[in-house]
Amino acid sequence: MHTRSDIARAVLSFRYTDPMNAPIPARARTARERARAELTAEILAAARRQLREDGAALLSLRSVARELGMASSAVYRYFASRDELLTALIVQAYTEIGEAAENADRPSASPEERWLAVWRAVREWSLAHRHEYALIFGTPVPGYVAPHITIEVAGRMPLTLARICADAKRSGGLNPPSGPVCPPEAIEPAMLQLLPGEAFDPDETARLILAWNRLVGIIGYELHGHLANVTADDALFFDHTARTEGAYIGLPFN
Amino acid sequence: MHTRSDIARAVLSFRYTDPMNAPIPARARTARERARAELTAEILAAARRQLREDGAALLSLRSVARELGMASSAVYRYFASRDELLTALIVQAYTEIGEAAENADRPSASPEERWLAVWRAVREWSLAHRHEYALIFGTPVPGYVAPHITIEVAGRMPLTLARICADAKRSGGLNPPSGPVCPPEAIEPAMLQLLPGEAFDPDETARLILAWNRLVGIIGYELHGHLANVTADDALFFDHTARTEGAYIGLPFN
DNA sequence: TCATATTCGAGAGCAGTGCTCTCTGTCGAG
DNA sequence: CTCGACAGAGAGCACTGCTCTCGAATATGA
Numbered sequence: 001m002h003t004r005s006d007i008a009r010a011v012l013s014f015r016y017t018d019p020m021n022a023p024i025p026a027r028a029r030t031a032r033e034r035a036r037a038e039l040t041a042e043i044l045a046a047a048r049r050q051l052r053e054d055g056a057a058l059l060s061l062r063s064v065a066r067e068l069g070m071a072s073s074a075v076y077r078y079f080a081s082r083d084e085l086l087t088a089l090i091v092q093a094y095t096e097i098g099e100a101a102e103n104a105d106r107p108s109a110s111p112e113e114r115w116l117a118v119w120r121a122v123r124e125w126s127l128a129h130r131h132e133y134a135l136i137f138g139t140p141v142p143g144y145v146a147p148h149i150t151i152e153v154a155g156r157m158p159l160t161l162a163r164i165c166a167d168a169k170r171s172g173g174l175n176p177p178s179g180p181v182c183p184p185e186a187i188e189p190a191m192l193q194l195l196p197g198e199a200f201d202p203d204e205t206a207r208l209i210l211a212w213n214r215l216v217g218i219i220g221y222e223l224h225g226h227l228a229n230v231t232a233d234d235a236l237f238f239d240h241t242a243r244t245e246g247a248y249i250g251l252p253f254n
Numbered sequence: 255m256h257t258r259s260d261i262a263r264a265v266l267s268f269r270y271t272d273p274m275n276a277p278i279p280a281r282a283r284t285a286r287e288r289a290r291a292e293l294t295a296e297i298l299a300a301a302r303r304q305l306r307e308d309g310a311a312l313l314s315l316r317s318v319a320r321e322l323g324m325a326s327s328a329v330y331r332y333f334a335s336r337d338e339l340l341t342a343l344i345v346q347a348y349t350e351i352g353e354a355a356e357n358a359d360r361p362s363a364s365p366e367e368r369w370l371a372v373w374r375a376v377r378e379w380s381l382a383h384r385h386e387y388a389l390i391f392g393t394p395v396p397g398y399v400a401p402h403i404t405i406e407v408a409g410r411m412p413l414t415l416a417r418i419c420a421d422a423k424r425s426g427g428l429n430p431p432s433g434p435v436c437p438p439e440a441i442e443p444a445m446l447q448l449l450p451g452e453a454f455d456p457d458e459t460a461r462l463i464l465a466w467n468r469l470v471g472i473i474g475y476e477l478h479g480h481l482a483n484v485t486a487d488d489a490l491f492f493d494h495t496a497r498t499e500g501a502y503i504g505l506p507f508n
Numbered sequence: 509t510c511a512t513a514t515t516c517g518a519g520a521g522c523a524g525t526g527c528t529c530t531c532t533g534t535c536g537a538g
Numbered sequence: 539c540t541c542g543a544c545a546g547a548g549a550g551c552a553c554t555g556c557t558c559t560c561g562a563a564t565a566t567g568a
Contacts, residue, residue: 072527072547073527073528073546073548076527180498183494187485188483188484191484210495213468229442232440237460240434240437244436286516290516314555325518327556331517336556
């Protein structure tokens with residue numbers, strides 16, 4: 001049974017063990033360190049496989065141990081708890097969805113093309129990794145608090161969207177349509193400088209937040225079946241959503 | 255361990271047992287039937303309590319049985335599986351969020367007031383019932399397919415939004431701003447007549463779908479912590495979101 | 509009214525889980 | 539070469555969902 005303090009401890013020990021920041025040390029001095037790094041990676045890979053196939057709910061430390069032919073207690077030498085293993089998988093998922101977004105972004109293209117390409121890439125990744133998506137954007141594990149490691153890597157995907165808008169704005173291509181203006185007090189001041197050297201005003205920031213929320217939300221609806229019998233062509237509806245949200249943020253769609 | 259067929263069977267037996275449609279029969283002929291109905295309700299109430307306090311992940315049939323002072327095996331006389339119990343709770347949650355929306359809607363008020371009131375009511379209910387919210391809009395149980403009972407009751411909340419728009423439209427108060435137009439093929443044709451005697455065109459329907467998705471999505475962001483360090487005043491940001499989405503659908507906000 | 513059939517509760521039991529503890533062997537640094 | 543840190547295995551605890559059996563209580567038909 002998990003309690004809040006259990007999980008907090010697990011997260012802390014995870015930060016200490018830190019198997020993510022140094023999965024395979026560049027220079028593994030001793031054979032033991034090398035073996036440890038390799039086994040850590042193997043455990044993570046096996047867990048990843050089970051996550052992809054069966055989802056987080058059915059992922060168990062024991063089955064991972066079985067797959068690697070080791071005693072379940074031995075796995076605890078590498079991950080102090082199941083939650084710690086989950087945290088590592090969460091970091092991986094955030095990283096991958098962020099990379100999917102970044103890799104899809106071609107700064108030489110027009111802002112509209114970039115916007116659509118990134119949205120589609122994020123959707124593609126999510127459809128291909130529904131369980132990873134659920135892990136990071138679905139119901140959080142009870143009592144689970146995201147360790148600080150995750151919040152940095154979680155920003156890569158939305159920051160890609162912000163960069164496109166910043167570039168468009170710099171060339172005068174960001175003209176949001178009129179509508180209700182977001183009260184500045186609603187936005188965390190630190191959010192106004194989320195790109196170095198690039199200032200968004202509160203309303204622009206709010207539009208960005210909503211676009212990011214939309215991207216995640218509409219994919220969630222598709223993945224979780226809320227669009228069944230609602231939309232007839234999910235890809236088409238998604239593209240329309242991307243364009244709608246792009247237009248809302250001020251990109252010249254239509 | 256749950257397999258798809260297991261769950262399908264459980265859902266079917268649930269539909270047969272049908273403890274929701276007749277929780278307490280008006281005229282319980284025999285004492286046995288009366289006792290059965292009462293105990294079913296008690297189990298459901300205890301499960302509800304545990305769900306509210308600890309969330310679905312920590313809800314176990316055994317702890318429900320313990321709370322009621324009965325053997326765990328006895329509970330299976332009333333609910334064929336844990337998933338069946340969860341399904342009953344899902345139906346309850348959908349019903350309640352739908353009622354929260356409907357009760358907040360005052361048809362005599364202006365469409366903008368109605369819109370905002372319903373949005374706020376849904377948010378209030380969700381904040382007060384975060385685990386129930388997670389149950390219906392969060393990550394679905396692996397392999398779980400929503401039984402048909404749920405899809406009807408799931409529509410009450412979005413239909414409340416649709417009714418407001420239909421009323422506004424009838425009095426000429428629905429004027430959506432221009433923007434990308436949704437291709438008709440993207441929308442399921444049946445969705446165009448979701449209100450009896452009220453026809454929405456595909457683009458209006460798409461805007462409705464997006465508004466419904468936004469309402470659920472922005473609440474999910476708030477509940478799951480994705481707005482931490484992003485927004486400074488969640489209630490204020492939510493109101494702005496409601497207005498923005500209302501304006502997008504064509505209500506005269508600002 | 510009485511025998512029969514159905515229902516119900518309890519208990520034991522199976523297979524699985526997360527996690528801890530102990531014991532033994534191995535490896536690495538002094 | 540010795541000693542301490544580390545890694546693996548195994549047993550064990552408490553918990554889970556779920557099944558089966560076995561009496562006891564209850565309803566039903568004759």
